[in-house]
Amino acid sequence: MSTWTKKAGLGLLAAALGTSLLAACSNGNNETPGGAEAEPGDNFNATGYPIVDEKETQHFVISKGPAHGDFDEMDTVQALEEMTNVHIQWEAISQSGFDEKKNLMFASGELPDGFFLGLNSQDVIQYGQQGILLPLEDLIEQYAPNISRIFEDYPAVRQAATAPDGHIYALPWFEGYEYFLYRNTLLINKTWLDNLGLDVPETTEEFHEVLKAFKTQDPNGNGKADEMASTWLHNEATRGYYELFGAFGAVDAMDMFSIEDGKVRFEGVRDEYRDGLNYLHALYADGLIDPETFTQNADQLAAKTRTGNVGVLAAFTGIFELGEELLSEHYVAVPPLKGPNGDQLWRRQDNRLQQNFFSITSENPHPEVAIRLADAMNETDMRVQLHRGPFGTHLQRTDDGLIEPVDPPAGVNALEFKGQEAPLNSLPLLYPQEDLDLNKPDAPQRYRMEFYEIYKPYIVPEENYFPLTYIDEEKTRRLAILETDIMQYIRKMEAKWIIEGGADAEWDAYLKELGNMGLEEYIQIHQDVYDNLMSAQ
Amino acid sequence: MCTLKAFQKKIGVNWQLYLLFLPTLAYFLIFQYGPLYGIQIAFKDFSAVRGITGSPWIGFEHFERFFGSYQFWTLLYNTIELSLYGLLVGFPVPIILALLLNQLGHERFKRFVQTVSYAPHFISTVVLVGMMFVFLSPNSGLLNQIIVAFGGDPVFFMARPEWFKTLFVFSTVWQSAGWGAIIYLAALASIDPGLHEAARIDGASKLQRIRHIDLPGIMPTIIILFILEIGKLMTVGFEKAYLMQNSLNIDSSEIIQTYVYKTGLLGAQFSFSTAVGLFDAVINFMILILFNRLSRRISETSLW
Numbered sequence: 001m002s003t004w005t006k007k008a009g010l011g012l013l014a015a016a017l018g019t020s021l022l023a024a025c026s027n028g029n030n031e032t033p034g035g036a037e038a039e040p041g042d043n044f045n046a047t048g049y050p051i052v053d054e055k056e057t058q059h060f061v062i063s064k065g066p067a068h069g070d071f072d073e074m075d076t077v078q079a080l081e082e083m084t085n086v087h088i089q090w091e092a093i094s095q096s097g098f099d100e101k102k103n104l105m106f107a108s109g110e111l112p113d114g115f116f117l118g119l120n121s122q123d124v125i126q127y128g129q130q131g132i133l134l135p136l137e138d139l140i141e142q143y144a145p146n147i148s149r150i151f152e153d154y155p156a157v158r159q160a161a162t163a164p165d166g167h168i169y170a171l172p173w174f175e176g177y178e179y180f181l182y183r184n185t186l187l188i189n190k191t192w193l194d195n196l197g198l199d200v201p202e203t204t205e206e207f208h209e210v211l212k213a214f215k216t217q218d219p220n221g222n223g224k225a226d227e228m229a230s231t232w233l234h235n236e237a238t239r240g241y242y243e244l245f246g247a248f249g250a251v252d253a254m255d256m257f258s259i260e261d262g263k264v265r266f267e268g269v270r271d272e273y274r275d276g277l278n279y280l281h282a283l284y285a286d287g288l289i290d291p292e293t294f295t296q297n298a299d300q301l302a303a304k305t306r307t308g309n310v311g312v313l314a315a316f317t318g319i320f321e322l323g324e325e326l327l328s329e330h331y332v333a334v335p336p337l338k339g340p341n342g343d344q345l346w347r348r349q350d351n352r353l354q355q356n357f358f359s360i361t362s363e364n365p366h367p368e369v370a371i372r373l374a375d376a377m378n379e380t381d382m383r384v385q386l387h388r389g390p391f392g393t394h395l396q397r398t399d400d401g402l403i404e405p406v407d408p409p410a411g412v413n414a415l416e417f418k419g420q421e422a423p424l425n426s427l428p429l430l431y432p433q434e435d436l437d438l439n440k441p442d443a444p445q446r447y448r449m450e451f452y453e454i455y456k457p458y459i460v461p462e463e464n465y466f467p468l469t470y471i472d473e474e475k476t477r478r479l480a481i482l483e484t485d486i487m488q489y490i491r492k493m494e495a496k497w498i499i500e501g502g503a504d505a506e507w508d509a510y511l512k513e514l515g516n517m518g519l520e521e522y523i524q525i526h527q528d529v530y531d532n533l534m535s536a537q
Numbered sequence: 538m539c540t541l542k543a544f545q546k547k548i549g550v551n552w553q554l555y556l557l558f559l560p561t562l563a564y565f566l567i568f569q570y571g572p573l574y575g576i577q578i579a580f581k582d583f584s585a586v587r588g589i590t591g592s593p594w595i596g597f598e599h600f601e602r603f604f605g606s607y608q609f610w611t612l613l614y615n616t617i618e619l620s621l622y623g624l625l626v627g628f629p630v631p632i633i634l635a636l637l638l639n640q641l642g643h644e645r646f647k648r649f650v651q652t653v654s655y656a657p658h659f660i661s662t663v664v665l666v667g668m669m670f671v672f673l674s675p676n677s678g679l680l681n682q683i684i685v686a687f688g689g690d691p692v693f694f695m696a697r698p699e700w701f702k703t704l705f706v707f708s709t710v711w712q713s714a715g716w717g718a719i720i721y722l723a724a725l726a727s728i729d730p731g732l733h734e735a736a737r738i739d740g741a742s743k744l745q746r747i748r749h750i751d752l753p754g755i756m757p758t759i760i761i762l763f764i765l766e767i768g769k770l771m772t773v774g775f776e777k778a779y780l781m782q783n784s785l786n787i788d789s790s791e792i793i794q795t796y797v798y799k800t801g802l803l804g805a806q807f808s809f810s811t812a813v814g815l816f817d818a819v820i821n822f823m824i825l826i827l828f829n830r831l832s833r834r835i836s837e838t839s840l841w
Contacts, residue, residue: 103805106585123805130586228676235784291675291693295783480804485607488787495784499696517607 044368046143050085051372057087058370061102062426063118064092067419075390075421076382084376086369093118106132113364117426119170119356122476128169129473134360134367135167143368144375150174150430157430160353164472164532171358171374171428176436177445179452182459183349184243184314186334187322192219192227192311203338204247204279211288214311230283230312231290231304235491237349239301239314239321241293245276246345246458247337254347256490257466257526262534264466264527266519268490269511272343274503277494281501294495317447319414324443333451336458348460353468358428374428383429384439389418398440405442414444466526469533475525482522486514579812592808599812608796616792616817619778620770623706628766630710631717632759636747638718639725651722654715666780669708670695696785705781705790709774720762721755728754760838767828771821793817 043052062071071077071090081087091112093101098118105111106127127133140147151158154174161168188200193210196219201207211229213219220227233239242254249272251258256268267273283289292300298320305313305321308330318327336346358374360367377386384403388395394417398404408417418424441449471479493510497503548555574589579599581592603609634654641647657665672679673694681691694700728750736746775794782790793813801810833839 100802103802103807106805107807109585109588126805127585130584132586291696294696294785295670480806481602484800484804488784489607491784492787495696499785 041366044366046368049083049376051369051376052085055085055087056366056369057089058114058364058366058373059089059091059112060114060116061091061093061105061112061118062116062423063098064094065419065424065426066095067413067415067424068092068426069416069420071423073420074423075393076385077423079385079390080373080376080382083382084373086373088373111361111363114358114360114370116423116428117173117357119359121355121470122480124170124356124359125163125470125476126473128163128167128359129165132362133169134362134364135169136171136360136371137162137168139360139367139371140168143372144378146375146378147171147428147430150378150432153432157353159537160355160468163470169359170356172430173354173357173425173428174352174430175425176352176431176433178352178456179445179448180351181348182243182346182452182455183237183316183351184240184347185316185318185448185451185455186243186336187313187315187318187327187331188334189214189219189308189311189330190332191330195219195221200332200334201337202335204244204340207334207337208279208283208286208288211283211311212286215286215288219311220309226309228290228304228310229288231296231301231310232293232314233296233298233301234294234495236298238316239298241280241289241314243314243347244280244337245273246347246460247339247343248272248275248279249339249341249343249345250276251345251460251464252347252466254349255466256487258460258464259466259530260464262530264523264530266523269514269519274507275339277497277503278501280498281503284498285501289498291499294499317444317451319444319447327447333454335454344458345460346455346458348462348465350462350465350468355468355470357426377427378430380435380438383431383435386422386427387425387429388442389422394418394421401438402440403438404440414442466530467533469529471525471529475529479522479525482518482525485517486519486522489513489517576811576815578808579815581808583808583811599809600816602809603813603816608791611788612791612793612796615789616771616773616794618789619702619705619773619792622702623709623773624766624770626706627710627713628763630714632721632755634714635718635721635725635755636751638722639751640743640747651715651718655719656715657712658716660712662774662776663780665708665712666777669704669781673704693785695781696783698786698789701781701786701789705774705777709777721758724755724758725751756836757838760832760836761840764825764828764832764840768821768825770824771817 043054043056045051045053071088071092077088102115102118102123106123111132124133128135140151151161154176157172157174158168161170161172163169188210190200192214193200196213196217198210198213199206201210214227215229216225218225218227232241234241237254240254242252245253245267250267250270251265252267253273253276256266258265258267280289284291290296290304301313302321304310306323306326308322308326312334313321315321318331322331336344338344360370364370377383381391385391385395388405391397394406395403396406408414415424439445493506497506578589578592580594580596581589582595582598583589583592587593638647638651641650660668671677673681675681675691675693678691680694685691692700694704732750732754733746736750741749771793773792773794775792775798778790778792779795779798782795794817797810797814797817800806800813804810829839829841
C-alpha cells in the first residue's frame with residue numbers, strides 16, 4: 001500500500017544514502033583534527049612496554065578473510081595485548097561487504113580509531129588529504145623505532161608509503177621474498193601427460209595439442225570423456241589466464257599498463273594482446289577452456305580442481321586449489337610457453353610490498369598509542385607470530401636457531417590452522433631481510449620457491465613494470481570515472497572474443513570505442529604519475 | 538479558527554484512531570520524507586568532512602556527466618526494457634492463476650496448488666540466483682543435460698546477454714506469481730455467488746462466467762495494483778540483477794540501480810550516484826502521475 005509513495009519519493013538507494021548522511025551533518029562539521037595535537041597523557045609510555053599503564057581500548061576495523069577465526073580469541077592477539085596493555089576492539093568485516101560498509105563509515109562520519117587491512121589507495125589519499133586520516137610520518141619518527149629502521153634501510157618501502165603531498169597516511173606490508181614477483185604458476189596434470197605419453201608443452205602450439213589430448217583421449221582412463229582440460233578465473237589476477245598473453249608479447253593483460261623506454265604503454269590496444277585473445281578463442285572453440293571460467297569464483301573453481309579431474313590451472317602455489325597431496329603427486333609447473341614469434345614472457349606482479357595496512361583516523365584520541373601498537377607488532381618475535389601463529393602450537397625453533405612451522409593436524413587446512421590463532425597478512429608487518437632469513441620455509445613456501453626458479457628468467461623486467469605508487473586526489477577522481485567505463489568494456493569484449501571470436505573483425509571498432517571513452521586521457525594521467533615519480537627519484 | 542476547533546473536536550472524538558495512525562505517520566516522516574533532505578548532495582560536491590550542508594553547490598554537473606556518459610543510453614534502455622518486459626509478463630500471470638484457482642472445485646487440490654505456487658516466495662534472492670546458476674550450468678546443469686541428451690549443444694544461459702532478461706523475468710514470475718494471486722483470490726471471493734448461479738442457470742460456460750463476472754468483479758483491484766506496479770516500474774529488483782550480473786551479460790544486465798550501487802556505495806562517488814538515483818526517481822514519478830491520470834479518465838479508478 002505504501003510502496004508507491006516510497007518509490008516515487010526517491011530511489012531506494014538515494015534514500016538509504018540520505019539516511020546515513022543525515023548523521024554526517026552533526027559529526028561532519030566538527031573541525032577539530034582529533035588528538036594529533038594533544039599532549040600524550042601520564043598514562044602513556046613513549047618507550048618500553050607496556051605502552052600504557054592503565055588498559056586502553058583502540059577500536060580498529062579490519063577486512064576479514066575466509067581463513068580468519070575470531071580475532072578476540074586469537075592467542076597471538078592476546079599476547080600482543082599482554083605486552084602492550086592496549087586492548088584492540090576488533091570490527092571484522094568480511095571481504096565481500098567491506099567496501100560498502102567502509103564507504104558508509106566515512107560518509108556518515110562514524111569512524112573507528114583506525115583501520116588495518118581494508119582501505120584502498122583512493123581512500124587513503126582522499127581521506128588523508130581531507131584530514132580524516134592522520135599523517136603518520138612524525139608519529140613514526142617519534143614513537144616507532146622498528147618502523148623507522150625499515151624506512152631507513154629500505155627507501156623503496158618509505159617511497160611506496162608516501163603520498164604525492166609528502167605525507168604518509170598508511171603503513172604498508174613488506175615481505176621481501178623474491179618469489180612474490182609473479183602471481184600465477186601454470187600447473188599441469190603430469191600423470192595425465194604420462195598416461196598419454198606426452199611431454200610438458202613448451203610452445204603455445206604444443207599446449208593446444210596437449211589440452212586437446214586431455215579432452216579427447218581419456219587421460220584418466222575411466223572410459224568416459226569427463227575430463228576438464230582447463231579452468232580459470234576471468235578478471236582476477238590470481239587463478240586468471242592473463243599470464244598466457246606473455247607468449248604473444250603482451251606484458252600485462254591484467255592491469256594493462258607497462259613501461260617502454262620511459263613511456264607508459266596501454267597493453268589493451270596492442271596487437272600482441274589481440275593475438276593472445278585469438279589464441280584463447282582457438283582453445284575455447286575446441287572446448288578446452290571451462291565455460292564457467294567467466295562466471296565462477298575461487299571456491300567454485302577449487303571445487304572442480306580438488307577432484308583432480310582438471311588438466312591445467314593457474315594458481316599461486318596450488319595448495320588451496322588442489323591440496324598438497326594432489327599437487328605433489330600429480331601436478332608440475334609448466335615453464336612459460338614460447339609463442340609463434342618466439343616471445344616468452346611471464347607477467348610481473350610485485351607483491352613484496354603492498355599498500356594500506358594501517359591508518360589512524362582523526363577520531364582517535366591517542367594516535368601515539370596506536371602508532372606504538374603498530375610498532376610493537378613489528379618486534380621480531382611478535383611479528384612472526386602475528387603472521388604465522390604462536391610459538392609452541394604453530395612455530396618452533398630448530399637447533400640452529402631458525403623458526404620452523406609446525407604441521408597442522410591431519411585434515412586441517414594449513415591456512416585455516418594459522419588463521420585461528422593469528423591475523424595472518426592483515427596487519428602492518430614489515431620484515432627486514434635478516435628476520436626473513438630466520439624463517440625455515442614451510443610447505444607452501446617450498447613449492448613457491450621451486451616454482452619461482454622456473455619462472456624467474458622470464459618474468460617481465462622491472463623497468464617495464466608500472467610501479468606501485470599513490471596518485472593524488474584530483475587524478476584519482478578522474479581515473480575512477482574513466483576506469484569504470486574503460487575496464488568494464490575491455491573485460492566484456494575480452495570475454496566475448498574468447499568465447500565467440502571475432503577480435504580481428506571488430507578490432508577497429510573496439511579501438512574507436514575506447515577512444516570515445518577517453519582512453520587517451522586515461523593513459524596520459526598514468527604518464528604524468530610515472531613522470532612525477534621518476535623525477536622525484 | 539473555526540475549522541481548527543472542528544478539527545480538534547474531531548480528534549477528541551476519534552482519538553483512539555489517530556493514536557493508531559500515529560506510528561505510520563511517524564514512520565513516513567522519519568524514514569521516507571526525512572531522508573529527502575539528502576537529495577541536495579546530487580547538486581553538490583559532497584565530501585565527508587564538510588557534511589551535507591557544508592559541501593559546495595555545483596549545480597547540474599553530476600547530471601551532465603551522467604547524460605554525457607558512455608553508459609547512459611545502455612542503462613536507460615536496459616532499465617526500461619527490463620521493467621516493461623517484467624510488467625507485461627509478470628503482471629497478468631497472478632491474475633490468470635487466481636482465476637483458474639477460483640474455478641477449481643476440488644477444495645484440497647486447490648489448497649495444494651496454492652501452497653505449492655506461493656512457496657517459492659519465501660526463498661531469498663541470493664538462494665534463487667544460486668539455484669539458477671546450478672540448474673543452468675553448462676557443465677552439470679539439469680537443463681543443459683537434457684539439451685545434450687536430445688543431441689543439442691549446451692547453452693551457457695547465465696552468460697548470454699540475450700537470455701538475461703528472460704531468465705530474470707521468468708524466475709521472478711516463478712517466485713512471485715503464487716503470492717501475487719492471493720490478493721486476487723480475495724477479491725474473487727467477494728463476488729456475489731448469486732451472479733454465478735444466475736449465469737449458470739442462463740447456460741453460461743465457465744469461460745463466459747470468467748469473462749463477464751469474475752474479470753469485471755476484480756477490475757478495480759487489477760487497476761489499482763497495476764498503477765502501484767507502474768509506480769515502481771523503474772526500480773527493478775536491484776539485488777537480483779546485481780547477483781546475476783557478470784562480464785558476459787553486462788550489456789543487458791547493467792541497469793540504473795546496479796550502476797548506482799557500484800558508483801555510489803562501492804566507488805564512494807556519493808554525489809554522482811545520488812544524482813543518477815534522483816533522475817531515476819523523477820522519471821518514475823512522472824510515469825506514475827501520467828498513468829494515474831489516464832486511469833482516472835478511462836476507468837474512474839485511481840490512487841488519488
